[in-house]
Amino acid sequence: MNLIADWNGVDPRKAKTEIVRFNHRLAETGLFTDEALARLIDETPREEVTICTMQPCPPADVRWIAGNAKDLDGAALIEAAKRGRLWVSPRNAMTKHPTYRKVFDQLMGEFGKAAGMRILSADASVLISSADMGIFFHVDPAETMLWHIRGTKTLLVYPPREDIVTEQALEAILLKETLSDLPWRPDMEKEAVAVTLKGGEAVSWPIHSPHRVLNGADLNVSMSVEFSTPRSMLTNGVFYTNGILRRRLGMNPQTRGTPGVLKPAYWAAARAIKALAPPKTNVERAHVRMFDVDLSAPWCIRWRRGCEPSADWNKAA
Numbered sequence: 108m109n110l111i112a113d114w115n116g117v118d119p120r121k122a123k124t125e126i127v128r129f130n131h132r133l134a135e136t137g138l139f140t141d142e143a144l145a146r147l148i149d150e151t152p153r154e155e156v157t158i159c160t161m162q163p164c165p166p167a168d169v170r171w172i173a174g175n176a177k178d179l180d181g182a183a184l185i186e187a188a189k190r191g192r193l194w195v196s197p198r199n200a201m202t203k204h205p206t207y208r209k210v211f212d213q214l215m216g217e218f219g220k221a222a223g224m225r226i227l228s229a230d231a232s233v234l235i236s237s238a239d240m241g242i243f244f245h246v247d248p249a250e251t252m253l254w255h256i257r258g259t260k261t262l263l264v265y266p267p268r269e270d271i272v273t274e275q276a277l278e279a280i281l282l283k284e285t286l287s288d289l290p291w292r293p294d295m296e297k298e299a300v301a302v303t304l305k306g307g308e309a310v311s312w313p314i315h316s317p318h319r320v321l322n323g324a325d326l327n328v329s330m331s332v333e334f335s336t337p338r339s340m341l342t343n344g345v346f347y348t349n350g351i352l353r354r355r356l357g358m359n360p361q362t363r364g365t366p367g368v369l370k371p372a373y374w375a376a377a378r379a380i381k382a383l384a385p386p387k388t389n390v391e392r393a394h395v396r397m398f399d400v401d402l403s404a405p406w407c408i409r410w411r412r413g414c415e416p417s418a419d420w421n422k423a424a
């Protein structure tokens with residue numbers, strides 16, 4: 108069975124430069140039913156499962172809140188995601204779990220062929236999230252796409268322009284000085300392209316396009332993919348090298364205007380710099396656990412003492 112059901116006749120050149128939508132058959136693998144997802148959670152080391160909550164219909168600049176679910180098995184977590192306000196994500200499940208890995212390798216093979224891209228590396232998370240959850244405004248350093256499997260959601264994609272995402276911000280993310288958060292301003296909203304997705308639809312967007320996500324009124328199951336291609340590797344090599352030039356030599360380089368012919372030199376420089384001075388790896392903030400998942404608590408969230416949320420969290424979606 109082909110996992111891409113319909114490529115919609117998209118010109119492969121557009122897959123690199125535009126928002127591209129296509130259809131897939133991931134649901135037919137049987138790996139994303141409630142039972143299969145519960146098993147996946149049980150078979151994933153719990154420290155590799157992100158558990159968080161957030162304000163319903165989260166504003167673009169509001170981050171999520173980390174929690175814990177130590178004593179609950181996969182079936183209970185799926186139940187909590189259906190009834191409550193939760194985001195449950197076995198990170199890297201598509202490459203770490205052997206059954207899911209097989210499907211993922213096939214789908215990346217099909218995608219690379221359809222989009223005319225050579226995929227150098229790829230990883231993907233499974234996202235299981237309640238109605239009205241979402242992800243704040245951010246940018247990923249890698250190429251990214253979203254394969255949506257169950258429920259409805261809206262992805263908002265913003266153009267990767269200097270007035271939306273500065274070169275300095277991208278450099279900081281690539282140099283691991285910051286996470287993928289970006290400053291957001293209300294006037295950026297007029298630039299957003301809204302892509303509504305239902306199960307069986309996938310979307311990819313140009314590298315370094317900021318984005319955010321808002322779930323619909325139902326349980327959402329998706330797969331978010333990060334991958335690299337020779338092109339993204341070269342582009343990020345230029346950002347990385349220029350980030351170093353800006354910070355250590357006080358220069359003011361412009362990455363977006365770099366001619367393609369020069370990019371391999373920048374990439375080689377980035378590789379050499381990384382070998383000499385590896386980027387910091389300790390930027391990941393310690394996510395303080397503020398709640399425990401509890402099926403008997405309102406929205407299945409039992410707040411820890413002193414961590415009770417603001418009125419915004421408690422308001423109806």
Ligand SMILES: [Fe+2]
Binds near residue numbers: 245246247251318
């Ligand atoms: Fe993202």
